[in-house]
Amino acid sequence: QSALTQPASVSGSPGQSITISCTGTSSDVGGSKYVSWYQQHPGKAPKLLIYDVSTRPPGVSNRFSGSKSGNTASLTISGVQAEDEADYYCNSYTTPSTPKWIFGGGTKLTVL
Amino acid sequence: QVQLVESGGGVVQPGGSLRLSCAASGFTFRIYVMHWVRQAPGKGLEWVAAIWDDGTNKQYADSVKGRFTISRDNSKNSLYLQVNSPRAEDTAVYYCTRGIGEMQLGDYWGQGALVTVSS
Numbered sequence: 001q002s003a004l005t006q007p008a009s010v011s012g013s014p015g016q017s018i019t020i021s022c023t024g025t026s027s028d029v030g031g032s033k034y035v036s037w038y039q040q041h042p043g044k045a046p047k048l049l050i051y052d053v054s055t056r057p058p059g060v061s062n063r064f065s066g067s068k069s070g071n072t073a074s075l076t077i078s079g080v081q082a083e084d085e086a087d088y089y090c091n092s093y094t095t096p097s098t099p100k101w102i103f104g105g106g107t108k109l110t111v112l
Numbered sequence: 113q114v115q116l117v118e119s120g121g122g123v124v125q126p127g128g129s130l131r132l133s134c135a136a137s138g139f140t141f142r143i144y145v146m147h148w149v150r151q152a153p154g155k156g157l158e159w160v161a162a163i164w165d166d167g168t169n170k171q172y173a174d175s176v177k178g179r180f181t182i183s184r185d186n187s188k189n190s191l192y193l194q195v196n197s198p199r200a201e202d203t204a205v206y207y208c209t210r211g212i213g214e215m216q217l218g219d220y221w222g223q224g225a226l227v228t229v230s231s
Contacts, residue, residue, distance in 0.1 A: 003156065032215075033215075034215040034216045036212070036216050036217070036218060038157070038218060040157075045207060045221040045222065045223055045224055046149075046157065046207070046218060046221055047221075048212075048218050048219050051212050051216050051219070052216070057219060089156060089157050091157075091159075091216070091217065091218070093215045093216060100159070100171065100173070101147070101159040101162070101216075101217060102159065103149075103156060103157045103158060103159060104156070105156050106156040106157070
């Protein structure tokens with residue numbers, strides 16, 4: 001199964017809002033309530049930002065929000081800050097006969 | 113606080129074997145689904161394997177099925193990944209991560225263990 005499709009890179013100036021898309025199929029993103037997003041700074045482990053499509057864990061800034069429409073999930077960062085410069089990955093539980101999990105290819109956010 | 117600490121990484125020859133360990137603390141390990149996720153140098157994240165709380169249900173990515181084995185010892189709060197017949201493309205940082213319910217992963221991650229497959 002191929003990775004979920006994310007843009008390779010996005011950029012924004014401080015204070016702007018940016019959105020990262022994550023496109024799959026009806027067998028994963030479109031058919032799942034279980035989409036999550038992670039932030040990864042260079043040389044560090046990933047950090048959970050969003051789960052259950054749009055739920056933020058405790059301690060994650062409310063500048064991060066998630067949504068889904070059809071086969072595409074989205075992560076929006078409102079008021080981008082310099083420390084948001086990182087790689088972002090989406091993940092979906094898949095719904096074939098046996099459970100699997102699939103990541104997006106990752107998006108590099110550059111803060112201008 | 114929740115901690116996951118991987119160990120056992122290193123250089124392994126193609127066709128050899130290696131076992132990764134993940135020591136868990138700060139939570140009730142025996143009730144959580146646990147996962148291994150890897151990241152090849154300069155590449156994205158790839159889910160590798162999952163094991164349910166009692167160890168009876170295990171799932172694998174197609175890329176490692178038949179070569180890797182996930183296991184756990186709830187009495188030792190430990191997760192394992194047995195890597196057999198590794199290939200060059202298995203070179204990666206391997207992370208252990210805790211499940212969120214049965215359907216999601218990654219609310220806590222270890223620091224990762226680097227496995228390099230090379231002769």
